[in-house]
Amino acid sequence: MSLLDIENLSLTIHGTPILKQVSLSIAPGEIVAVTGESGSGKSMTALAVMQLLPNGGQATGAIRLEGHDLLTRPEVDMCALRGAAIGMVFQEPMTALNPVKSIGDQVMETILIHKAMPRPQARERAEEVLTRVGLPPDRFPLTRYPHELSGGQRQRVVIAMAIALRPTLLIADEPTTALDVTTQAQILDLLRGLVSEYGMGLLMITHDLAVVADLADKIVVMRHGEVVEEGVTESLLRNMQHPYTRMLFEASGHKVSLPDTISPRPLLEVTQVVRDYRLPRKGLFDTPGHHRAVDQVSFTLKRGERLGLVGESGCGKSTLTRAILGLEEVQAGDIRLEGEPVFAGHKPNPAVRRKMQVVFQDPYGSFNPRHRVERLITEPFHVLENPPMGAERQDLIAEMLSAVGLSPKDADKYIHEFSGGQRQRIAIARALIIQPELILFDEAVSALDVSVRAQILDLLAELCAAYDLTYLFISHDLSVVRTITDRVMVMQAGKIVEQGETEQVFSDPQHPYTRTLIDAAPVLPDIGSQVA
């Protein structure tokens, strides 16, 4: 008998259909991955199992856990099941924990709320599960607060809470999406270990096919609230039937070919750059300590070259980006664009500043919602001494919107009228409009669905051919960096530990850290790519 049986589950929220006739099943000890792009209904399927749907949610069909239908259970029964029979792990470990309660209290709460055992035993059990997830109490006392832990450690606490009562079913909703590749590999290992050890069923929600291919026994592919294809992992990847599955697979490993435009002239020269942050004083009269975020970094970016910068969170990628943009002064070293320093004295050099633009990660947060697109993409004109006016300005707006695949008519719209991918196109148009010498892409495709990401990568390749772009592409996603750059630098703890031709570095990494990164990154198996 299967552990979880979802049969013809349909869901509407305030009358809007969200899920249509979804069916899937999980056996004890089995890992079933539900995959698909945003809006496919994968998270809603998970929340329907938990009966934690948003207000106005109406579910029909059947969700049976060990033979008992959950949809007809009263809320009191569901409270008794949640946390005890079904555990759930969420995507965002930074916000999934209550910031004002200690981790011990939060893990113990799962046990105490179900009155599973008295407090002293609950404490012991909490220590036991925290040890199991890799947070032994001698190094991570129960009195620690979430803000004293890293993202990966917090995700371990969330997992400890979910498994404290050994549920029969564990639901993990994008559990590693917010984590670095090496942390992701560790968390996936942990989940895999727990499933085999406890004989739990694992319902894993993820958009990342590479993670799925490596981990799941069965895959369910969803689109627009419907299951389009499902099957045992290997055979599904070998004979993908549905065009959507093939498209997902293709887009995940999407490759572009960049035009050859590199000239020998250096554009950006970074020499021995050091960026220190002051730490708070330990005592009243102590000299404050320093945290060296960027440590003696040197590199040269040639005109027409596409350079990648990879590394894990906290390695100094963003700090280096800010220093190059002249947003922060560096403590030592020199950053020059075409021979001019980005910092003149203690002030940013405007002459250099107007030759650089940046595209950020978040397509939702990086626009003022009250300005029209026309105004948004002409913002960089503020740094120009003689910005184009009148017809010239209108022509430029039209040209840029067309160049990024939008219509010139879109200039009159507001940003909320666009999807995530379209917004990122607008961000690129905004960067391109003053024809900068250098563009910095800071995780510019990380928040996008794979199919949209593939389109944006294609767009970048086209723009490289049309405008001879030179860019620095900062990302934690190795597969993207591999296809969109000529050369790559690997950064660890503020230092560049390896740099070289992208293909060279990826196929034959020299530094152990580079090897760790590449090994940790989940890859799509070859079986699928032959079919696709």
Next chain:
Amino acid sequence: MLRYALKRLISLMISLAVASVVIFAVIEVAPGDPASFMLGVNAQEDTLAALRAELGLDGSKIQRYFSWVGGMLMGDFGTSYTYRTPVSQMIADRLWVSLPLALYALTLSTLIAFPAGIYAAARRGKPGDLTVMGATQLGIAVPNFWFAMMLVLIFAINLRWFNAGGFAGWDTGFWTGLHSLTLPAIALALPQAAILARVMRSSLLDILGEDFMRTARAKGLTRRQALWRHGVRNALIPVLTIIGLQFSFLLAGSIIIEQVFYLPGLGRLVFQAISARDLIVVESVVMLLVFAVITVNFLVDLAYAAVDPRLRSRT
């Protein structure tokens, strides 16, 4: 935590020192010589000089600043120009009315606001929420003296449960004193409670949307358990800020209510002192209020740290 408290304490001292200089300077530039005001326009020059010496108005500005501050530290606030009595005594008398009144009103306002705000947040968009929101809208819109007059009309004149005004004094007993402060405290508390309830509600609604509330539900907590165990404490930070501001306001800003109920409070004292150009009283009361505000802020800072562990470690 100790380091945090110490740092806040140092910043409290600095704020007080700066405030004392500013208050002294402002009163100093205010026009009018208290001595000639007291003795009238026909006073002899030597009489004026003698009075100035007696009031401590001779000597350089710096000398006078330090003797003022030094005096205050020893509990000597000087002598009132108009009443010729020690200012410290006058303030102490008034403080015995104003401070309990402010605390009383604040307690009432918190007791009304917390349940109302939490109730409304838990029933967002439902009739209960709409009722509370409507009531708080009214509470903010209607001035407190109108409440005061209505309270007098209903509870003092019609029902005769309370006196219409005046303060019996604490000598007659704690409960009698409290009894005579009840109507003014309610009148002061209602608008404050309305504001506080709204802050509590919106703060809690923000928290209810947080990821960790969903985590709590996923652990098996009921909606109510999640609200009380994980919601309320996280929602307290903005609420504490408002409570701090309200206390300062209640201490000094109750002048209209004091007038309505004939209460000998600080507000009335300041009002009378300003009209009589009794600058030493004004100066001292203002300094005292600044001291109260800064101290309350210090306490609020400590309360933040007690509520939120992130602040304790960020010193």
